[in-house]
Amino acid sequence: MPARRHPTARQVRLGAELRKLREAAGLKATEAASLLGASSVQMSQIEAAISGVSEQRLRRLAAHYACTDDVFIDALAAMATDRTRGWWEEYRRLLPAPFLDLAELEHHATFLQEVALPHIPGLLQTEDYARAVYSFRVPELPDHELELRVRHRMQRKVILEEPAPVPYEAVIHEAALRIRVSDRTASRAQLSSLLELSEAEHITLRVIPFDLDGFAGATSTMKYAGGAVPKLDTVVRDAPHGTAFIDSEAQLDAFRTLFRRVEAVSLQPNQSRDFIHRLAKEL
Numbered sequence: 010m011p012a013r014r015h016p017t018a019r020q021v022r023l024g025a026e027l028r029k030l031r032e033a034a035g036l037k038a039t040e041a042a043s044l045l046g047a048s049s050v051q052m053s054q055i056e057a058a059i060s061g062v063s064e065q066r067l068r069r070l071a072a073h074y075a076c077t078d079d080v081f082i083d084a085l086a087a088m089a090t091d092r093t094r095g096w097w098e099e100y101r102r103l104l105p106a107p108f109l110d111l112a113e114l115e116h117h118a119t120f121l122q123e124v125a126l127p128h129i130p131g132l133l134q135t136e137d138y139a140r141a142v143y144s145f146r147v148p149e150l151p152d153h154e155l156e157l158r159v160r161h162r163m164q165r166k167v168i169l170e171e172p173a174p175v176p177y178e179a180v181i182h183e184a185a186l187r188i189r190v191s192d193r194t195a196s197r198a199q200l201s202s203l204l205e206l207s208e209a210e211h212i213t214l215r216v217i218p219f220d221l222d223g224f225a226g227a228t229s230t231m232k233y234a235g236g237a238v239p240k241l242d243t244v245v246r247d248a249p250h251g252t253a254f255i256d257s258e259a260q261l262d263a264f265r266t267l268f269r270r271v272e273a274v275s276l277q278p279n280q281s282r283d284f285i286h287r288l289a290k291e292l
Contacts, residue, residue, distance in 0.1 A: 012054065012059050012060055013059055013061070016057075017106070017109065017110055017113060018107075018113070018254050019113055019114065020061070021057075022088070022241070022254075022256060023062075023088045023089060024056045024057055026085060027067070027070060027085070028056040030074045031056075034073070034075060034076075036073075038053055041073070041074075044070070044073045045069065061089065062089050063089065063090075064090050067082075067086055071085070080238055081238050081240055084236070084238050088241075095112065096167070097112035097161070097164075100157065104154075104157055104158065104161060105251075107251060108158070111245060112161070115165060115234065116168060117236075118168070118235055120178075121176070121234055122179070122233040123178070123180070123232045124180045124231050124267075125179060125180070125181045125185050125230060126182040126184060126227065127185060127230070129186075129199060130179050130181070130232075131162050131165065132165055132168075132169060132179075133179065133202070136159060137198065137199075138190055138191065138195060140159050141191035141195065143158050143159060145190070169206075169209070174209075175211070177211060177212050177213070179212075179214055180216075180217060180268075181203075181214065181215070181216055181217070183216060183217060186200065186216070186285065186288055187288065193292050196292055200288055200289040201289060207281070207282050213278050214282070214285075215276055215278060215281050216275060216276045216280075216281040216284045217276070218284065221276075224274045226271055230246070230247070231244055231245070231264060232245040232246075233264055233265070233268055240258070242256070243255065243256050244256075244260065244261060244264045
């Protein structure tokens with residue numbers, strides 16, 4: 010397979026999982042390579058996602074690594090053979106790679122959970138709201154790039170609108186509901202959109218009011234994407250250096266616990282709808 014110049018986050022994840030399996034088996038890269046009749050350089054390139062791996066080779070490696078989790082191996086094989094070229098590909102070389110990686114992650118997710126404090130989650134934003142958020146960026150974006158980002162964000166919503174939509178749950182702090190990133194009209198439209206979305210069976214919205222006791226999670230903002238199996242779950246967080254895709258088992262377990270704790274102190278969905286409705290009437 011030809012070398013990749015810019016592997017996607019999904020391809021990097023596959024290589025990382027193969028490396029974890031090898032290390033758990035106590036094998037060096039040179040030993041694993043010899044099992045395939047390959048060089049250590051080729052093995053390193055596979056694990057670094059610079060090169061792809063065929064399903065046959067992947068299953069041979071899994072057998073040599075004595076991995077008996079067939080469901081997990083099947084999921085890795087599906088990743089290795091996936092040739093999906095989704096709608097996000099039209100933005101390649103137009104937007105930073107994390108934009109495409111996020112759209113691909115959401116496309117393959119079995120469920121999505123978000124905790125949002127300063128802003129409405131991107132998947133739930135109206136076009137005016139998204140444009141206002143991107144307009145405040147420093148350094149300022151050129152008009153054409155700003156519109157590209159807004160269009161990309163709007164297209165991400167397809168996963169919530171398909172015949173078989175992704176189950177989605179969001180916990181939103183009152184701060185995000187009240188902050189007017191644009192004007193009163195845009196804020197009212199955003200709240201109305203949230204109310205409409207909350208009526209869908211696959212979308213669950215919860216609110217954390219300012220005056221709710223027991224919430225100290227001011228740094229809890231995150232997106233949790235379910236994988237084909239729990240081992241392939243991913244957490245996405247915005248960091249000072251850019252978007253971070255987190256996949257270590259210890260961290261995933263910590264974020265699962267974090268989401269449960271945030272969910273536990275939030276209002277129930279029906280109470281949350283009433284809360285959003287009251288805020289909309291105040292505008």
